[in-house]
Amino acid sequence: MAQRARPLSPFLHYRWQYTNTLSILHRITGVLLSFGFFMLVYWLAAAAAGPARYESAIGILGSPPVQLILFGAAFSFCYTC
Amino acid sequence: MNGVRHLFFDLGHGFETRTARKSGWAVAIGALVLGLVLWMVLRAGLGVRHELAQPAASRDRPRFCEEWGGTLVRPARHGRGARLLGIWFVAGLASLDGASHANVVGWLASPISSALAVLLVVSAAYHALLGLQVVLEDYVADHGKRLASLLVVKFALVVAAVIGVLAVLRIAFGVAA
Numbered sequence: 202m203a204q205r206a207r208p209l210s211p212f213l214h215y216r217w218q219y220t221n222t223l224s225i226l227h228r229i230t231g232v233l234l235s236f237g238f239f240m241l242v243y244w245l246a247a248a249a250a251g252p253a254r255y256e257s258a259i260g261i262l263g264s265p266p267v268q269l270i271l272f273g274a275a276f277s278f279c280y281t282c
Numbered sequence: 283m284n285g286v287r288h289l290f291f292d293l294g295h296g297f298e299t300r301t302a303r304k305s306g307w308a309v310a311i312g313a314l315v316l317g318l319v320l321w322m323v324l325r326a327g328l329g330v331r332h333e334l335a336q337p338a339a340s341r342d343r344p345r346f347c348e349e350w351g352g353t354l355v356r357p358a359r360h361g362r363g364a365r366l367l368g369i370w371f372v373a374g375l376a377s378l379d380g381a382s383h384a385n386v387v388g389w390l391a392s393p394i395s396s397a398l399a400v401l402l403v404v405s406a407a408y409h410a411l412l413g414l415q416v417v418l419e420d421y422v423a424d425h426g427k428r429l430a431s432l433l434v435v436k437f438a439l440v441v442a443a444v445i446g447v448l449a450v451l452r453i454a455f456g457v458a459a
Contacts, residue, residue, distance in 0.1 A: 219303050220306070227284065228413075231417070238442065239442055241406070242446040245399070245445075246445055248383060248390070248449065248458060249458045255383040259328055259329065263328055268325065275321040276321075278368060279312070279316035280284055280310065280313035280317070281365070
């Protein structure tokens with residue numbers, strides 16, 4: 202009995218074109234923006250907790266790994282808007 | 283930028299393949315450039331002083347569009363409010379003379395700013411919830427894991443939204459001084 206070919210994922214099946222890039226970028230940027238949302242809330246909560254807490258939060262937000270996420274969020278924000 | 287592009291689609295402009303392709307690439311590249319600029323502005327505001335890059339590809343296979351027709355004009359159907367409020371927030375933040383505690387609290391304490399900030403937190407959380415739900419439903423195959431991840435994500439977003447709203451209210455009512 203001949204083995205029937207299993208259906209393939211769209212990206213294996215179809216030629217890549219710009220809409221695919223934009224579509225997947227929309228998803229990636231959306232996920233990155235969600236991280237950005239949590240950063241926003243953290244920042245707001247720190248501001249609401251007073252100057253001392255705010256200063257220490259700025260220190261954490263300014264650290265390189267968090268800055269990388271912030272860059273992702275900034276790019277995502279500009280892409281999605 | 284893609285949101286603005288879709289607004290033009292909504293108005294009936296830019297559907298020609300050539301135009302849509304050009305605007306698509308313009309949006310992707312423009313966003314990278316603008317994103318870098320915005321990041322620099324935010325860093326300057328926070329008083330911080332880093333860099334990145336990205337690509338794409340093709341082959342001779344049938345086009346997705348040829349089989350799936352117009353079904354691709356799909357995203358950006360909701361979340362316009364979140365976008366506009368996001369632009370307001372970034373512009374307001376950028377116009378502050380440095381994001382010191384006094385400046386930030388002074389800005390957010392005004393009635394209009396605090397109202398818009400509350401709306402921003404709520405609409406961003408809602409938009410993130412809808413978006414992440416679709417992503418999880420598409421990529422998490424196992425039923426149990428999908429349910430669990432959806433629960434975790436929704437719970438986290440709702441908690442964060444409540445924290446964000448309460449933080450803005452604290453600032454608005456002068457508790458954050």
